[in-house]
Amino acid sequence: MNKQPKIAVIGGGSWATAIVKMLTENLNTIGWYMRSAQAIEHIKKNNHNPKYLRSAEIDATKLDLSKDINRTVAKYDILIFAVPSAFLVSELEKLNKPLKDKIIFSAIKGIVPETGLIVGEHFNREYDIPFENIGVITGPCHAEEVAMERLSYLTIASRDEQKAKLIGKALKSWYIKTKISDDIIGTEYAAMLKNIYAVAAGIAHGLGYGDNFQSVLMSNAIREMKRFIKKVHKMKRNINNSAYLGDLLVTGYSVFSRNRQFGNMIGKGYTVKSAQMEMSMIAEGYYATKSAFKIKQENGAKTPIIEAVYNVLYADKDAKKEFKKLTNKLD
Amino acid sequence: MNKQPKIAVIGGGSWATAIVKMLTENLNTIGWYMRSAQAIEHIKKNNHNPKYLRSAEIDATKLDLSKDINRTVAKYDILIFAVPSAFLVSELEKLNKPLKDKIIFSAIKGIVPETGLIVGEHFNREYDIPFENIGVITGPCHAEEVAMERLSYLTIASRDEQKAKLIGKALKSWYIKTKISDDIIGTEYAAMLKNIYAVAAGIAHGLGYGDNFQSVLMSNAIREMKRFIKKVHKMKRNINNSAYLGDLLVTGYSVFSRNRQFGNMIGKGYTVKSAQMEMSMIAEGYYATKSAFKIKQENGAKTPIIEAVYNVLYADKDAKKEFKKLTNKLD
Numbered sequence: 001m002n003k004q005p006k007i008a009v010i011g012g013g014s015w016a017t018a019i020v021k022m023l024t025e026n027l028n029t030i031g032w033y034m035r036s037a038q039a040i041e042h043i044k045k046n047n048h049n050p051k052y053l054r055s056a057e058i059d060a061t062k063l064d065l066s067k068d069i070n071r072t073v074a075k076y077d078i079l080i081f082a083v084p085s086a087f088l089v090s091e092l093e094k095l096n097k098p099l100k101d102k103i104i105f106s107a108i109k110g111i112v113p114e115t116g117l118i119v120g121e122h123f124n125r126e127y128d129i130p131f132e133n134i135g136v137i138t139g140p141c142h143a144e145e146v147a148m149e150r151l152s153y154l155t156i157a158s159r160d161e162q163k164a165k166l167i168g169k170a171l172k173s174w175y176i177k178t179k180i181s182d183d184i185i186g187t188e189y190a191a192m193l194k195n196i197y198a199v200a201a202g203i204a205h206g207l208g209y210g211d212n213f214q215s216v217l218m219s220n221a222i223r224e225m226k227r228f229i230k231k232v233h234k235m236k237r238n239i240n241n242s243a244y245l246g247d248l249l250v251t252g253y254s255v256f257s258r259n260r261q262f263g264n265m266i267g268k269g270y271t272v273k274s275a276q277m278e279m280s281m282i283a284e285g286y287y288a289t290k291s292a293f294k295i296k297q298e299n300g301a302k303t304p305i306i307e308a309v310y311n312v313l314y315a316d317k318d319a320k321k322e323f324k325k326l327t328n329k330l331d
Numbered sequence: 332m333n334k335q336p337k338i339a340v341i342g343g344g345s346w347a348t349a350i351v352k353m354l355t356e357n358l359n360t361i362g363w364y365m366r367s368a369q370a371i372e373h374i375k376k377n378n379h380n381p382k383y384l385r386s387a388e389i390d391a392t393k394l395d396l397s398k399d400i401n402r403t404v405a406k407y408d409i410l411i412f413a414v415p416s417a418f419l420v421s422e423l424e425k426l427n428k429p430l431k432d433k434i435i436f437s438a439i440k441g442i443v444p445e446t447g448l449i450v451g452e453h454f455n456r457e458y459d460i461p462f463e464n465i466g467v468i469t470g471p472c473h474a475e476e477v478a479m480e481r482l483s484y485l486t487i488a489s490r491d492e493q494k495a496k497l498i499g500k501a502l503k504s505w506y507i508k509t510k511i512s513d514d515i516i517g518t519e520y521a522a523m524l525k526n527i528y529a530v531a532a533g534i535a536h537g538l539g540y541g542d543n544f545q546s547v548l549m550s551n552a553i554r555e556m557k558r559f560i561k562k563v564h565k566m567k568r569n570i571n572n573s574a575y576l577g578d579l580l581v582t583g584y585s586v587f588s589r590n591r592q593f594g595n596m597i598g599k600g601y602t603v604k605s606a607q608m609e610m611s612m613i614a615e616g617y618y619a620t621k622s623a624f625k626i627k628q629e630n631g632a633k634t635p636i637i638e639a640v641y642n643v644l645y646a647d648k649d650a651k652k653e654f655k656k657l658t659n660k661l662d
Contacts, residue, residue, distance in 0.1 A: 211476060331573060
């Protein structure tokens with residue numbers, strides 16, 4: 001093989017682990033930063049991540065693991081960020097190496113809570129990284145199925161087609177197909193919004209609504225997503241492509257979805273706090289709801305589902321009443 | 332209440348039973364034709380259908396049951412047909428009363444195998460019923476959830492808005508919301524095509540594909556459906572409305588779906604014959620596939636999913652190989 005791109009993954013969770021696994025199918029060396037020294041030792045010895053996505057077998061001989069983010073950032077040209085959005089800022093604060101000349105791909109499906117920005121915009125505004133050096137890796141893709149090597153399709157978006165292609169090539173294998181897109185803003189908003197709709201699906205389920213209603217909710221959600229994204233970044237896009245509709249469906253319908261689980265608990269009467277305590281992982285949709293609500297208030301998009309979820313999660317409204325009202329706004 | 336419309340339901344299966352239940356919420360008398368004298372006696376005594384949708388409680392005092400289709404047809408102005416499409420022609424052959432002046436609504440989600448036409452077209456061509464007197468009742472709606480009185484949304488389509496409204500009013504209740512549409516052809520094709528995509532989803536599941544792939548399949552299916560319907564009847568429609576996308580999702584994702592179950596058996600290696608023998612009900616998608624394939628060959632729509640299902644069900648192709656080929660055509 002010719003000279004390989006120098007790619008590192010930032011983050012030690014399930015999705016980071018899945019991406020590392022994909023990369024090991026093509027690259028001889030992958031940088032991988034995670035906080036836990038213990039996890040690093042475990043991976044080196046046992047070829048799998050002890051806490052997240054345990055079932056994914058990873059060839060540790062190809063990994064350049066480090067618990068020092070600065071070492072990893074300094075050594076690699078392309079950084080794939082896959083930490084939960086709530087931890088991004090605190091991770092970036094550790095940096096004393098410049099990011100300016102790096103190529104940044106975000107595999108974070110959420111909004112940066114501190115700035116209310118999607119990840120690409122955050123890197124652009126806070127670190128002066130031009131959009132040409134920013135990209136997004138998006139599903140529909142549950143990490144769990146990557147571990148099982150079940151066929152999955154990824155969309156890689158960047159304004160620079162060459163960079164999208166390069167990452168696409170590094171990720172694809174017999175169980176991963178990749179597609180490139182130039183809609184970096186739209187795919188990233190879709191990845192964030194779908195988590196809110198998955199929370200909504202969970203709340204509805206928890207309240208006792210059935211499959212018939214669920215399909216109406218998803219059919220309204222994709223129309224709402226289209227309206228929202230159009231207000232944020234107008235361009236020609238087919239909202240029914242896998243990166244938008246597919247990503248919504250895999251999250252809204254799947255038992256793996258943490259956002260759906262979180263919503264389900266809310267629908268069953270848990271408070272936000274107790275639901276969050278019960279779950280060991282953070283539901284991205286919780287933060288996404290707050291930001292999306294704010295954006296929607298500014299741009300005036302008609303988004304009854306986001307509104308209902310916001311009212312339940314942040315305005316202390318009764319889920320049952322709020323969703324009853326919502327049913328009259330759907331069709 | 333003022334003068335009520337004279338509505339009868341033709342058919343004794345699950346969906347017919349669900350529709351009758353909806354009508355009992357609004358009307359004092361509903362005509363109901365079914366073949367089985369035994370079932371009729373059972374319903375009169377026990378307020379539920381013995382074989383289909385047993386869990387639905389129906390107020391039998393409001394029912395004008397008959398096993399004579401001619402009696403029912405002669406007595407009522409509006410006929411809602413809800414027999415499996417494969418039995419429609421044999422039921423209609425029993426008729427010696429004219430249909431010409433009747434208003435016909437189809438709740439049949441399929442194609443008439445003998446003519447290859449959707450039900451509305453069949454009544455129009457074979458019985459000279461003008462399209463103004465024809466309508467469609469479509470989901471997303473599993474009969475099982477109607478029995479449970481879980482909130483469901485129906486779309487009622489007709490060229491004559493007044494008739495659609497009238498049926499919508501007769502069906503709606505605290506657990507049924509209705510919406511009207513003028514896209515009688517599009518909604519009926521959608522109701523038929525979604526069964527093919529549910530068979531495809533089942534085959535994929537049976538072959539071992541996971542949720543990630545399923546979401547890609549559905550995202551491609553809705554785009555394929557849009558292309559197909561556009562070729563058949565071009566008009567402005569939002570394919571993401573509940574009658575199209577919602578109906579696709581409820582069928583493709585739900586455990587209640589017979590089409591998905593049928594596909595699943597095929598994916599697991601059953602022959603078409605053995606799968607059909609194993610299931611007590613007919614999977615509409617089986618017949619729909621043949622007709623849709625023929626239509627698609629005539630109009631040239633790009634429909635790789637229909638093609639793959641056709642090849643497996645009718646051209647004796649290996650499901651595993653055929654779906655492997657299909658995965659390369661999806662994105």
